[in-house]
Amino acid sequence: MGLPLTISDLKISGDRGRIILHVDRLSIAPGEAVGVRGPSGAGKSTLLFAVAGLLPIAGGTVRWGEVELSALSDAERAAFRRQRIGMVFQDYLLFEELTPLANAGLAGAYSKRARRKPITSRAAGMLEKLGIGLDGARSVASFSGGERQRVAVARALATDPDIVLADEPTASLDREAADRLVDDLVRLAREGGKTLISVSHDPAVHARMDRMIEVVDGGLRETVTGDA
């Protein structure tokens, strides 16, 4: 089941100590699909990385359910991501030399022994649902962009996370592949009741979200519902 997100007075500072993102207040319900849009450089990805616990925060709190992410150590935040968050990136970030299953089941390499088997079987299941064959030793190097991103989605869901964070998941894909990808991503996230936050410029992504938020000049300007 998805986790609710509560942000209050979150401040993220840049390299020179300047505040590059300030989020006064943001709440996302469990299982909600939220799109984040805004001009390039406005801080959309910064927001995503902040709620993933990847950026040090200069002030405020980020709370996922009962867990105050902003109060955890680096190692604890990594453990939280490992157990609760799945991530999808614009340019897939797969290991080209590995098979789809090895990529999708990557988390097994660093997870506790007891989680390895479930991760591998979920990875295989997700690949199947996404229409990626498991034919033997073929590495993902020969895959098209759409196929690669579907492998990345399978990787994000293989650990059965409560939260899925996607950073421009369709930006590297052609229209057809992008539509298919966003359908798959939203469908699988909803099936699993996962909280989905997707940063995107793509109206096709926005159209499939429950709600949109806009990041402009390092702050949330408004919260809009439905299509942009």
Added chain:
Amino acid sequence: MPDALSDLWASLSPASQDAIVLVLLLLPTLIVGAIVVAGYRPFPLVRALLWRFRWTNLLFIVLIAVSVGIGVGLIAQERGLRHGTARAAEKFDLIVAAPGSEITMLMAAVYLQPSDVPLLSGEVYGEIANHDHVSLAAPIAYGDSYGQSPVIGTTADFVTHLSGDLAVGQMFASRTEAVIGARVPLQLGATFTAAHGVGAAAEHDAHGDYAYTVVGRMQLSGTPWDRAILVPVEAVWDVHGLALGHAPERIDQLGPPFDADFFPGTPAVLVRADELWANYALRSEFSRADTMAFFPGAVLARLHSLMGDVREVMSVMAIVTQVLVTAGVLAGLVILTRLFARRLALLRALGAPRRFVFAVVWSYAAILIGLGAVAGLAVGVAATAVISRIVTARTDILVRAAMSWPELHLVAGFVSLTVLIALTPALIASTRPVVTDLRA
């Protein structure tokens, strides 16, 4: 307790001791490796990284292999040369010569690197030959040559002492017959004229038409004597217009006993005693104002012990250069890991512990080092074979250098040291900023 331990250690065979040392040297690698990868499965990723950057990785492996190979080759070669020189001196129990440098005489009489030395007189020779405990007293008269081969005047007993039975042909039986070493490029029945002197300074016409005929060939010995031509010592005297070692009525006699009044002299005498202890007695007896007696083996051992220090310095230097090369390689690795910094940042973003990234990078470096070290052993074997062949060809001392425990120990020590150094690039790679690398 330490006594019991050292007793136990002493009771082990040398091979077991060497094997234990090898394991101990590899132990840091195994322990560090076990700790670093504990609980993780980094190897599929390591394999992916190895394959992705295969040409760069190959270059690194080759660099490590060459530096390890040179180190390994050097010490194997040094040992091979030491064994080879010792084997060449085996047959030379005790040398008696005019007082001078033992090393000069060792080089001349055993390794056939001639030099001008005073001669021993017939009286002294007679004294040695007639000594109660002397079973063989052979003159070794050098100074002439044919081509690359020194022509040595001696006795039939010495030839037998050197070679046992001849490989082919028979012993010289007159002043114009010669027995050749196994690697002398002459056929049985060939005739030749010796030059006075050796090498470039040899006077080729000095001995006119005094021709020798090859009548026998010695067994291969792996020593400089394989290149030598042995003739009766009387022939050497004859060629030089000297007395023939025997009274005029026995002018055609070859070999002992010699007549002191007609004995022109010899630069050295090889002496064999009938008993081991007698060698020591003979040595002290002939260490006096007009003679010098020494054990070539002992002189060689002194040289080797001197070389032993050099060897230790060499081993340390070999390790230092290898470690330096590896440090360079690891510095390269730090740069290389930047190439896959995004993939490592991805792992961190997905929630992989810092230690997992550390394990991936360290295992990757350790595998490069391990492969480099193993390839280095192969390079060492090949280099050793080539260098041995060259040294053997140049000195005629058969050098059989082979990989042995010291090389394995060197490589194991090298591996353990460098995988420890490899902790640094692993640490650097695992502490890089995740978001910065992810956005790169």
